[in-house]
Amino acid sequence: GNSVTQMEGPVTLSEEAFLTINCTYTATGYPSLFWYVQYPGEGLQLLLKATKADDKGSNKGFEATYRKETTSFHLEKGSVQVSDSAVYFCALSDRGNQFYFGTGTSLTVIP
Amino acid sequence: DTEVTQTPKHLVMGMTNKKSLKCEQHMGHRAMYWYKQKAKKPPELMFVYSYEKLSINESVPSRFSPECPNSSLLNLHLHALQPEDSALYLCASSQEAGTIDYGYTFGSGTRLTVV
Numbered sequence: 001g002n003s004v005t006q007m008e009g010p011v012t013l014s015e016e017a018f019l020t021i022n023c024t025y026t027a028t029g030y031p032s033l034f035w036y037v038q039y040p041g042e043g044l045q046l047l048l049k050a051t052k053a054d055d056k057g058s059n060k061g062f063e064a065t066y067r068k069e070t071t072s073f074h075l076e077k078g079s080v081q082v083s084d085s086a087v088y089f090c091a092l093s094d095r096g097n098q099f100y101f102g103t104g105t106s107l108t109v110i111p
Numbered sequence: 112d113t114e115v116t117q118t119p120k121h122l123v124m125g126m127t128n129k130k131s132l133k134c135e136q137h138m139g140h141r142a143m144y145w146y147k148q149k150a151k152k153p154p155e156l157m158f159v160y161s162y163e164k165l166s167i168n169e170s171v172p173s174r175f176s177p178e179c180p181n182s183s184l185l186n187l188h189l190h191a192l193q194p195e196d197s198a199l200y201l202c203a204s205s206q207e208a209g210t211i212d213y214g215y216t217f218g219s220g221t222r223l224t225v226v
Contacts, residue, residue, distance in 0.1 A: 034214050043117075043201050043217040044154065089153055098144075098167070099215065101153035 002027045006090050006102035013080055013109050021075040021105045023064075023090035031092040033057075033066050033073040034099070038087045047075075047088070080109045117202050117218035125226055126192060132221045134185040134202030143185040144215065145177060146201040154201055160185060161207075192225045199223075 007022040025033065032051045036044040048057030053068035062077045073090060090102040115136045124130050134143065142161050146154035159167035160179045168177075174196075176188040185202055199222050203215040 032214075036214075036217075041222075043115075043199075043219040044203075044215075045217065046214045049214055093214075098156050098159065104151070104153055106151075 002100045004090050004100050004102040006105050010106040016079045019077040019080045023073045025071050025092050031094045034091045035075050036089040082109045085109050115216050115218035117221050121222050123224045129190045132187040136204045140204035142205045144203040148199040194225050197224045
């Protein structure tokens, strides 16, 4: 079956620190991979995506590369800001009717 | 218009009340979804509508009743809820149910409290 495993949180970083949130997946076929971000009290926003192996998704300084050989899609940012504090969800779609979400990783960035 | 709009943002209801949640999108998306999200958990799929027809019901109790009056609107009718149904209810849409390479667009959600 399909599943996504994210690193446990919460993660606390100082401003301008480097961020990595690990995500690995299990899927049949060739899924698309996504990172969503949820700010406090809000819905989920698509942060970035990749639809095939070796694709790199990027947005707002965040990047993730679709690695088929390691079944991974780790989220990285070189210098986090206080405004990046949120919950980050890794997800996959198998081109069916739904997403499979990871459990979410809470990030707090302190000044 | 690239948004999914959900109303109301907050709702408090008693266990004997009947209320409805509303979701609207004008992006021409033909698939719409209801998700339930408990605190510190990922969203859980409840229902999928494709071309205004219910295509997936994830064994949701009958006290939740979805409705899709047209391609832009999705409602969730609530009746005789329990306190454990308190959660953030998220609506989402995508271009087609079977081709979601572009991802979902989520609304901001309705925070429901059942008292």
